[in-house]
Amino acid sequence: MKKRLILTILIALLFGACSNQNEASQKETEKQVGFVQKEEKTKKERDEQEKAEKEKKAKEEQERKEKEELEKKAKEEQERKEKEEREKKEAEAKQLAAQAEAAVQALENNQVTENIAPAQAAIEQVVDPTVKATLTERIGRVQNAINEKAKVEAQQAAAAQQAAAQEQRIVYVAQYGKSPAYWYNINNMPSNTRKDKVITMSEADAIRAGKHHSNKE
Structure with missing residues:
Protein backbone atom coordinates (compact mmCIF):
# COMPACT_ATOMS: atom_id res chain seq x y z
CA MET A 1 0.00 0.00 0.00
CA LYS A 2 2.80 2.38 0.84
CA LYS A 3 4.73 1.48 -2.35
CA ARG A 4 1.71 2.11 -4.51
CA LEU A 5 1.31 5.55 -2.96
CA ILE A 6 4.91 6.43 -3.66
CA LEU A 7 4.59 5.27 -7.26
CA THR A 8 1.48 7.32 -7.72
CA ILE A 9 3.29 10.39 -6.40
CA LEU A 10 6.26 9.82 -8.74
CA ILE A 11 3.99 9.42 -11.72
CA ALA A 12 2.18 12.60 -10.79
CA LEU A 13 5.47 14.47 -10.46
CA LEU A 14 6.66 13.11 -13.81
CA PHE A 15 3.50 14.21 -15.56
CA GLY A 16 3.78 17.59 -13.91
CA ALA A 17 7.35 18.06 -15.12
CA CYS A 18 6.40 17.11 -18.68
CA SER A 19 3.50 19.48 -18.53
CA ASN A 20 5.75 22.35 -17.37
CA GLN A 21 8.27 21.57 -20.09
CA ASN A 22 5.59 21.55 -22.79
CA GLU A 23 4.21 24.82 -21.52
CA ALA A 24 7.65 26.42 -21.61
CA SER A 25 8.27 25.09 -25.10
CA GLN A 26 4.94 26.41 -26.28
CA LYS A 27 5.71 29.85 -24.90
CA GLU A 28 9.09 29.86 -26.65
CA THR A 29 7.47 28.83 -29.87
CA GLU A 30 4.86 31.52 -29.53
CA LYS A 31 7.64 34.00 -28.82
CA GLN A 32 9.57 33.00 -31.93
CA VAL A 33 6.43 33.07 -34.02
CA GLY A 34 5.66 36.55 -32.74
CA PHE A 35 9.21 37.68 -33.56
CA VAL A 36 9.01 36.26 -37.07
CA GLN A 37 5.62 37.85 -37.61
CA LYS A 38 6.99 41.17 -36.39
CA GLU A 39 10.00 40.88 -38.74
CA GLU A 40 7.73 40.03 -41.63
CA LYS A 41 5.46 42.94 -40.79
CA THR A 42 8.46 45.29 -40.54
CA LYS A 43 9.85 44.02 -43.85
CA LYS A 44 6.45 44.33 -45.49
CA GLU A 45 6.08 47.90 -44.22
CA ARG A 46 9.64 48.69 -45.39
CA ASP A 47 8.97 47.16 -48.80
CA GLU A 48 5.72 49.08 -49.10
CA GLN A 49 7.49 52.30 -48.09
CA GLU A 50 10.27 51.70 -50.61
CA LYS A 51 7.71 50.92 -53.27
CA ALA A 52 5.79 54.08 -52.41
CA GLU A 53 8.99 56.14 -52.55
CA LYS A 54 9.93 54.61 -55.91
CA GLU A 55 6.48 55.30 -57.27
CA LYS A 56 6.67 58.84 -55.92
CA LYS A 57 10.09 59.38 -57.51
CA ALA A 58 8.90 57.85 -60.77
CA LYS A 59 5.85 60.12 -60.72
CA GLU A 60 7.98 63.17 -59.93
CA GLU A 61 10.40 62.23 -62.72
CA GLN A 62 7.52 61.80 -65.13
CA GLU A 63 6.05 65.14 -64.08
CA ARG A 64 9.48 66.77 -64.46
CA LYS A 65 9.88 65.34 -67.95
CA GLU A 66 6.38 66.42 -68.90
CA LYS A 67 7.06 69.90 -67.53
CA GLU A 68 10.35 70.10 -69.43
CA GLU A 69 8.59 68.95 -72.59
CA LEU A 70 5.87 71.56 -72.14
CA GLU A 71 8.45 74.27 -71.45
CA LYS A 72 10.45 73.15 -74.49
CA LYS A 73 7.37 73.27 -76.71
CA ALA A 74 6.37 76.65 -75.28
CA LYS A 75 9.88 77.98 -75.91
CA GLU A 76 9.91 76.62 -79.45
CA GLU A 77 6.49 78.16 -80.09
CA GLN A 78 7.67 81.49 -78.69
CA GLU A 79 10.81 81.37 -80.83
CA ARG A 80 8.72 80.49 -83.87
CA LYS A 81 6.39 83.42 -83.25
CA GLU A 82 9.32 85.77 -82.68
CA LYS A 83 10.95 84.56 -85.89
CA GLU A 84 7.72 85.05 -87.83
CA GLU A 85 7.29 88.53 -86.35
CA ARG A 86 10.92 89.38 -87.12
CA GLU A 87 10.64 88.13 -90.69
CA LYS A 88 7.36 90.01 -91.09
CA LYS A 89 8.94 93.25 -89.87
CA GLU A 90 11.96 92.72 -92.11
CA ALA A 91 9.70 92.15 -95.10
CA GLU A 92 7.67 95.27 -94.26
CA ALA A 93 10.88 97.27 -93.82
CA LYS A 94 12.16 96.11 -97.22
CA GLN A 95 8.85 96.97 -98.83
CA LEU A 96 8.82 100.45 -97.27
CA ALA A 97 12.43 101.00 -98.34
CA ALA A 98 11.56 99.92 -101.89
CA GLN A 99 8.57 102.29 -101.95
CA ALA A 100 10.74 105.15 -100.70
CA GLU A 101 13.39 104.34 -103.31
CA ALA A 102 10.75 104.42 -106.04
CA ALA A 103 9.41 107.77 -104.77
CA VAL A 104 12.90 109.31 -104.71
CA GLN A 105 13.67 107.99 -108.18
CA ALA A 106 10.40 109.49 -109.43
CA LEU A 107 11.49 112.81 -107.94
CA GLU A 108 14.94 112.55 -109.51
CA ASN A 109 13.42 111.72 -112.90
CA ASN A 110 10.89 114.53 -112.68
CA GLN A 111 12.41 117.27 -110.56
CA VAL A 112 9.37 119.34 -109.64
CA THR A 113 8.31 120.69 -106.26
CA GLU A 114 5.10 118.62 -106.26
CA ASN A 115 7.11 115.38 -106.08
CA ILE A 116 9.10 116.37 -102.97
CA ALA A 117 6.36 115.86 -100.36
CA PRO A 118 5.43 112.30 -101.47
CA ALA A 119 9.10 111.30 -101.46
CA GLN A 120 9.62 112.76 -97.97
CA ALA A 121 6.49 111.00 -96.68
CA ALA A 122 7.76 107.68 -98.06
CA ILE A 123 11.16 108.19 -96.44
CA GLU A 124 9.55 108.80 -93.03
CA GLN A 125 8.33 105.18 -93.09
CA VAL A 126 11.82 103.73 -93.68
CA VAL A 127 13.22 101.84 -90.67
CA ASP A 128 16.88 101.45 -91.64
CA PRO A 129 18.65 104.68 -90.56
CA THR A 130 21.39 104.29 -93.18
CA VAL A 131 18.91 103.89 -96.03
CA LYS A 132 16.84 106.75 -94.62
CA ALA A 133 19.86 109.06 -94.47
CA THR A 134 20.91 108.19 -98.04
CA LEU A 135 17.44 108.82 -99.46
CA THR A 136 17.12 112.08 -97.50
CA GLU A 137 20.45 113.25 -98.92
CA ARG A 138 19.26 112.49 -102.45
CA ILE A 139 16.09 114.50 -101.86
CA GLY A 140 18.25 117.35 -100.59
CA ARG A 141 20.27 117.36 -103.80
CA VAL A 142 17.09 117.45 -105.88
CA GLN A 143 15.70 120.28 -103.76
CA ASN A 144 18.89 122.26 -104.30
CA ALA A 145 18.67 121.63 -108.03
CA ILE A 146 15.01 122.72 -108.08
CA ASN A 147 15.79 125.86 -106.07
CA GLU A 148 18.74 126.70 -108.30
CA LYS A 149 16.63 126.16 -111.40
CA ALA A 150 13.88 128.36 -109.96
CA LYS A 151 16.45 131.04 -109.15
CA VAL A 152 17.87 130.97 -112.67
CA GLU A 153 14.38 131.03 -114.17
CA ALA A 154 13.44 133.96 -111.96
CA GLN A 155 16.56 135.82 -113.03
CA GLN A 156 15.85 135.04 -116.65
CA ALA A 157 12.25 136.18 -116.27
CA ALA A 158 13.36 139.40 -114.60
CA ALA A 159 15.93 139.98 -117.32
CA ALA A 160 13.36 139.29 -120.01
CA GLN A 161 10.88 141.63 -118.34
CA GLN A 162 13.54 144.31 -118.04
CA ALA A 163 14.55 143.83 -121.67
CA ALA A 164 10.93 144.12 -122.77
CA ALA A 165 10.55 147.29 -120.75
CA GLN A 166 13.75 148.68 -122.24
CA GLU A 167 12.43 147.99 -125.73
CA GLN A 168 9.32 150.02 -124.91
Whole structure:
Protein backbone atom coordinates (compact mmCIF):
# COMPACT_ATOMS: atom_id res chain seq x y z
CA MET A 1 0.00 0.00 0.00
CA LYS A 2 2.80 2.38 0.84
CA LYS A 3 4.73 1.48 -2.35
CA ARG A 4 1.71 2.11 -4.51
CA LEU A 5 1.31 5.55 -2.96
CA ILE A 6 4.91 6.43 -3.66
CA LEU A 7 4.59 5.27 -7.26
CA THR A 8 1.48 7.32 -7.72
CA ILE A 9 3.29 10.39 -6.40
CA LEU A 10 6.26 9.82 -8.74
CA ILE A 11 3.99 9.42 -11.72
CA ALA A 12 2.18 12.60 -10.79
CA LEU A 13 5.47 14.47 -10.46
CA LEU A 14 6.66 13.11 -13.81
CA PHE A 15 3.50 14.21 -15.56
CA GLY A 16 3.78 17.59 -13.91
CA ALA A 17 7.35 18.06 -15.12
CA CYS A 18 6.40 17.11 -18.68
CA SER A 19 3.50 19.48 -18.53
CA ASN A 20 5.75 22.35 -17.37
CA GLN A 21 8.27 21.57 -20.09
CA ASN A 22 5.59 21.55 -22.79
CA GLU A 23 4.21 24.82 -21.52
CA ALA A 24 7.65 26.42 -21.61
CA SER A 25 8.27 25.09 -25.10
CA GLN A 26 4.94 26.41 -26.28
CA LYS A 27 5.71 29.85 -24.90
CA GLU A 28 9.09 29.86 -26.65
CA THR A 29 7.47 28.83 -29.87
CA GLU A 30 4.86 31.52 -29.53
CA LYS A 31 7.64 34.00 -28.82
CA GLN A 32 9.57 33.00 -31.93
CA VAL A 33 6.43 33.07 -34.02
CA GLY A 34 5.66 36.55 -32.74
CA PHE A 35 9.21 37.68 -33.56
CA VAL A 36 9.01 36.26 -37.07
CA GLN A 37 5.62 37.85 -37.61
CA LYS A 38 6.99 41.17 -36.39
CA GLU A 39 10.00 40.88 -38.74
CA GLU A 40 7.73 40.03 -41.63
CA LYS A 41 5.46 42.94 -40.79
CA THR A 42 8.46 45.29 -40.54
CA LYS A 43 9.85 44.02 -43.85
CA LYS A 44 6.45 44.33 -45.49
CA GLU A 45 6.08 47.90 -44.22
CA ARG A 46 9.64 48.69 -45.39
CA ASP A 47 8.97 47.16 -48.80
CA GLU A 48 5.72 49.08 -49.10
CA GLN A 49 7.49 52.30 -48.09
CA GLU A 50 10.27 51.70 -50.61
CA LYS A 51 7.71 50.92 -53.27
CA ALA A 52 5.79 54.08 -52.41
CA GLU A 53 8.99 56.14 -52.55
CA LYS A 54 9.93 54.61 -55.91
CA GLU A 55 6.48 55.30 -57.27
CA LYS A 56 6.67 58.84 -55.92
CA LYS A 57 10.09 59.38 -57.51
CA ALA A 58 8.90 57.85 -60.77
CA LYS A 59 5.85 60.12 -60.72
CA GLU A 60 7.98 63.17 -59.93
CA GLU A 61 10.40 62.23 -62.72
CA GLN A 62 7.52 61.80 -65.13
CA GLU A 63 6.05 65.14 -64.08
CA ARG A 64 9.48 66.77 -64.46
CA LYS A 65 9.88 65.34 -67.95
CA GLU A 66 6.38 66.42 -68.90
CA LYS A 67 7.06 69.90 -67.53
CA GLU A 68 10.35 70.10 -69.43
CA GLU A 69 8.59 68.95 -72.59
CA LEU A 70 5.87 71.56 -72.14
CA GLU A 71 8.45 74.27 -71.45
CA LYS A 72 10.45 73.15 -74.49
CA LYS A 73 7.37 73.27 -76.71
CA ALA A 74 6.37 76.65 -75.28
CA LYS A 75 9.88 77.98 -75.91
CA GLU A 76 9.91 76.62 -79.45
CA GLU A 77 6.49 78.16 -80.09
CA GLN A 78 7.67 81.49 -78.69
CA GLU A 79 10.81 81.37 -80.83
CA ARG A 80 8.72 80.49 -83.87
CA LYS A 81 6.39 83.42 -83.25
CA GLU A 82 9.32 85.77 -82.68
CA LYS A 83 10.95 84.56 -85.89
CA GLU A 84 7.72 85.05 -87.83
CA GLU A 85 7.29 88.53 -86.35
CA ARG A 86 10.92 89.38 -87.12
CA GLU A 87 10.64 88.13 -90.69
CA LYS A 88 7.36 90.01 -91.09
CA LYS A 89 8.94 93.25 -89.87
CA GLU A 90 11.96 92.72 -92.11
CA ALA A 91 9.70 92.15 -95.10
CA GLU A 92 7.67 95.27 -94.26
CA ALA A 93 10.88 97.27 -93.82
CA LYS A 94 12.16 96.11 -97.22
CA GLN A 95 8.85 96.97 -98.83
CA LEU A 96 8.82 100.45 -97.27
CA ALA A 97 12.43 101.00 -98.34
CA ALA A 98 11.56 99.92 -101.89
CA GLN A 99 8.57 102.29 -101.95
CA ALA A 100 10.74 105.15 -100.70
CA GLU A 101 13.39 104.34 -103.31
CA ALA A 102 10.75 104.42 -106.04
CA ALA A 103 9.41 107.77 -104.77
CA VAL A 104 12.90 109.31 -104.71
CA GLN A 105 13.67 107.99 -108.18
CA ALA A 106 10.40 109.49 -109.43
CA LEU A 107 11.49 112.81 -107.94
CA GLU A 108 14.94 112.55 -109.51
CA ASN A 109 13.42 111.72 -112.90
CA ASN A 110 10.89 114.53 -112.68
CA GLN A 111 12.41 117.27 -110.56
CA VAL A 112 9.37 119.34 -109.64
CA THR A 113 8.31 120.69 -106.26
CA GLU A 114 5.10 118.62 -106.26
CA ASN A 115 7.11 115.38 -106.08
CA ILE A 116 9.10 116.37 -102.97
CA ALA A 117 6.36 115.86 -100.36
CA PRO A 118 5.43 112.30 -101.47
CA ALA A 119 9.10 111.30 -101.46
CA GLN A 120 9.62 112.76 -97.97
CA ALA A 121 6.49 111.00 -96.68
CA ALA A 122 7.76 107.68 -98.06
CA ILE A 123 11.16 108.19 -96.44
CA GLU A 124 9.55 108.80 -93.03
CA GLN A 125 8.33 105.18 -93.09
CA VAL A 126 11.82 103.73 -93.68
CA VAL A 127 13.22 101.84 -90.67
CA ASP A 128 16.88 101.45 -91.64
CA PRO A 129 18.65 104.68 -90.56
CA THR A 130 21.39 104.29 -93.18
CA VAL A 131 18.91 103.89 -96.03
CA LYS A 132 16.84 106.75 -94.62
CA ALA A 133 19.86 109.06 -94.47
CA THR A 134 20.91 108.19 -98.04
CA LEU A 135 17.44 108.82 -99.46
CA THR A 136 17.12 112.08 -97.50
CA GLU A 137 20.45 113.25 -98.92
CA ARG A 138 19.26 112.49 -102.45
CA ILE A 139 16.09 114.50 -101.86
CA GLY A 140 18.25 117.35 -100.59
CA ARG A 141 20.27 117.36 -103.80
CA VAL A 142 17.09 117.45 -105.88
CA GLN A 143 15.70 120.28 -103.76
CA ASN A 144 18.89 122.26 -104.30
CA ALA A 145 18.67 121.63 -108.03
CA ILE A 146 15.01 122.72 -108.08
CA ASN A 147 15.79 125.86 -106.07
CA GLU A 148 18.74 126.70 -108.30
CA LYS A 149 16.63 126.16 -111.40
CA ALA A 150 13.88 128.36 -109.96
CA LYS A 151 16.45 131.04 -109.15
CA VAL A 152 17.87 130.97 -112.67
CA GLU A 153 14.38 131.03 -114.17
CA ALA A 154 13.44 133.96 -111.96
CA GLN A 155 16.56 135.82 -113.03
CA GLN A 156 15.85 135.04 -116.65
CA ALA A 157 12.25 136.18 -116.27
CA ALA A 158 13.36 139.40 -114.60
CA ALA A 159 15.93 139.98 -117.32
CA ALA A 160 13.36 139.29 -120.01
CA GLN A 161 10.88 141.63 -118.34
CA GLN A 162 13.54 144.31 -118.04
CA ALA A 163 14.55 143.83 -121.67
CA ALA A 164 10.93 144.12 -122.77
CA ALA A 165 10.55 147.29 -120.75
CA GLN A 166 13.75 148.68 -122.24
CA GLU A 167 12.43 147.99 -125.73
CA GLN A 168 9.32 150.02 -124.91
CA ARG A 169 10.93 152.83 -122.95
CA ILE A 170 11.97 155.93 -124.90
CA VAL A 171 15.15 157.73 -123.81
CA TYR A 172 16.84 160.96 -124.83
CA VAL A 173 20.40 161.26 -126.12
CA ALA A 174 22.20 164.56 -126.70
CA GLN A 175 24.56 165.49 -129.55
CA TYR A 176 22.50 163.74 -132.15
CA GLY A 177 22.83 160.49 -130.26
CA LYS A 178 26.59 160.66 -129.78
CA SER A 179 26.46 161.35 -126.04
CA PRO A 180 27.51 158.31 -123.93
CA ALA A 181 24.62 158.88 -121.50
CA TYR A 182 20.91 158.80 -121.98
CA TRP A 183 18.05 160.36 -120.04
CA TYR A 184 14.52 159.30 -119.26
CA ASN A 185 13.15 162.83 -119.13
CA ILE A 186 14.39 165.58 -121.46
CA ASN A 187 13.64 168.16 -118.80
CA ASN A 188 16.16 166.54 -116.46
CA MET A 189 19.03 167.12 -118.91
CA PRO A 190 21.52 169.92 -118.10
CA SER A 191 20.30 173.40 -118.93
CA ASN A 192 23.06 173.98 -121.46
CA THR A 193 22.02 170.97 -123.49
CA ARG A 194 21.11 171.78 -127.06
CA LYS A 195 17.60 170.46 -127.18
CA ASP A 196 17.57 170.73 -130.95
CA LYS A 197 20.37 168.14 -131.05
CA VAL A 198 18.61 165.70 -128.74
CA ILE A 199 17.27 162.56 -130.38
CA THR A 200 15.08 159.76 -129.05
CA MET A 201 15.57 156.02 -129.19
CA SER A 202 14.55 152.97 -127.20
CA GLU A 203 16.51 152.28 -124.07
CA ALA A 204 17.37 148.88 -125.52
CA ASP A 205 18.93 150.52 -128.59
CA ALA A 206 20.83 152.91 -126.35
CA ILE A 207 22.23 150.05 -124.30
CA ARG A 208 23.15 148.13 -127.44
CA ALA A 209 24.96 151.25 -128.63
CA GLY A 210 27.05 151.14 -125.46
CA LYS A 211 25.37 154.00 -123.71
CA HIS A 212 24.41 154.16 -120.04
CA HIS A 213 21.79 155.88 -117.96
CA SER A 214 22.99 159.25 -116.70
CA ASN A 215 24.05 159.17 -113.07
CA LYS A 216 22.66 162.69 -112.67
CA GLU A 217 19.09 161.66 -113.18
